Amino acid sequence: MxxxxxxxxxxxxxxxxxxxxxxxxxxxxxxxxxxxxxxxxxxxxxxxxxxxxxxxxxxxxxxxxxxxxxxxxxxxxxxxxxxxxxxxxxxxxxxGRVEIEHLSENTLGSINPNQAYIKIKQVIDWVCALLALIVLAPLLLLIALMIRLESPGPAIFRQERLGFGGKSFTVYKFRTMTVSEPEAANVRSLAVTKPGDSRVTRLGRFLRRSRIDELPQLINIVRSEMSWIGPRPEATVLSSHYSVALPFYRYRNIVRPGISGWAQVNQGYVSEDDDETEKLHYDFYYIKNFSPWLDFVIVLRTLKTLLSGFGSR
Structure with a gap:
């Protein structure tokens, strides 16, 4: 098959x-x-x-x-x-995009994802993530040690993000940047990574390009907070901004966020409001066509992205 x-x-x-x-x-x-x-x-x-x-x-x-x-x-x-x-x-x-300009076009249900597949996908995600954590544990520990040796600060970066059902959760990633000032942690400008950002470490550039920095999110999948495939979760500070600036933004949280997604393999990383609108259109397309077949296509295109480094910063 x-x-x-x-x-x-x-x-x-x-x-x-x-x-x-x-x-x-x-x-x-x-x-x-x-x-x-x-x-x-x-x-x-x-x-x-x-x-x-x-x-x-x-x-x-x-x-x-x-x-x-x-x-x-x-x-x-x-x-x-x-x-x-x-x-x-x-x-x-x-x-591969769905544009929604008016609430009547959505009719509050025409792009609702299949609820049965949401549950089936959650079980598959959980089993695969648990197995991956067990197999990759030695590699994860080695990477964490290398991060600690390169620059001061914790090996794991934690950030509050908005997830499934509009509930906030703590996302885990390998730290790829120098540690920011604690009091500035929730400033929107610091939540956005710009091209050539000077805060990114030498090891961090490799981790970002290879997407290895995303591996600790396997913990989020095991905790049923995330999926392998889905709309990328945004930092809470960014979500609050986009919810005001962009109509229907919170609707993207009707499915679990993912490590990779339809917007990522088509658009890459975004940081401006206009780009975020385009990303939202891709997210709605994914929700409207939510199925194992689209997930499989995203997996294939994610592998291509890993090899090319498309969209990394």
Whole structure:
């Protein structure tokens, strides 16, 4: 089963690159930004009499006030066996993001994750994390010793973060930076790591690039506070800021946060509000499509990220 999924995943990537999708676009409504999405041959229709051969589907804003001629065109294409996509549906599929501008679009449940899978995933996470802690214990102790020898301070970095159900918890990571002043620990500017941050130690750079600094979070998984895969938990001080600045921000806590996630493998590390909005769109896509198959894809892309160092700071 695993080999079949892996083969399908690789085949999909190769076919997308060798033979990009061709989609015909019906004018009207919110289709104007589709040409910003790469990897697709967009064919912009100018008349209902225009027929384009060998397209993978027709895209239209089905909520727009389309003319009778265009509605007949859409119906005829569907009868001819050509898939018809709503613009929002195709945008989410191609970008891996869910944009939510109004509460009515969410309808307080349309992107609720599968509750059965949440429970099954928790059991799998717990067993795998416990086994990993047992196997990696000697390595974890060695890394902790190296951190203590390089710079003064504890080997483990602790920080209060917002997690599942909006409850705060203490996250554990290997310390990769010099120790900050205690009284400044909750200042938002110190909770954000900037590119080339001078506080990062030499060993810390390696731990961050390889993501080894995340390994102590296995403890959080065993404590059922985190998962292997899910939206990254934010520091409480940052969560408070984003909850005010960004609509629906707290909704991302409807699933357990993860060591890796859909936003991390697509976007990398973010620090600005605009980037955080983009990250939120990726988080909502993950929640809406919450499934073992998406988790498996994230695992594969996480392995690629580990090798490339994408998004590390």
């Amino acid at each position: 695993t080999l079949s999924i892996l083969w399908y995943f690789v085949l999909t990537i190769v076919s997308r690159r060798l033979d990009p999708y061709s989609l015909a676009v019906v004018p009207g409504g919110a289709v104007g930004r589709l040409d910003e999405i790469g990897g697709v041959n967009w064919h912009w229709l100018v008349s209902p009499d225009m027929i384009i051969d060998r397209v993978n589907g027709v895209v239209a804003d089905l909520r727009a006030d389309l003319s009778d001629d265009w509605e007949r065109y859409i119906a005829d294409r569907a009868l001819a066996g050509v898939p018809v996509y709503h613009v929002k549906q195709i945008t989410e599929s191609l970008t």
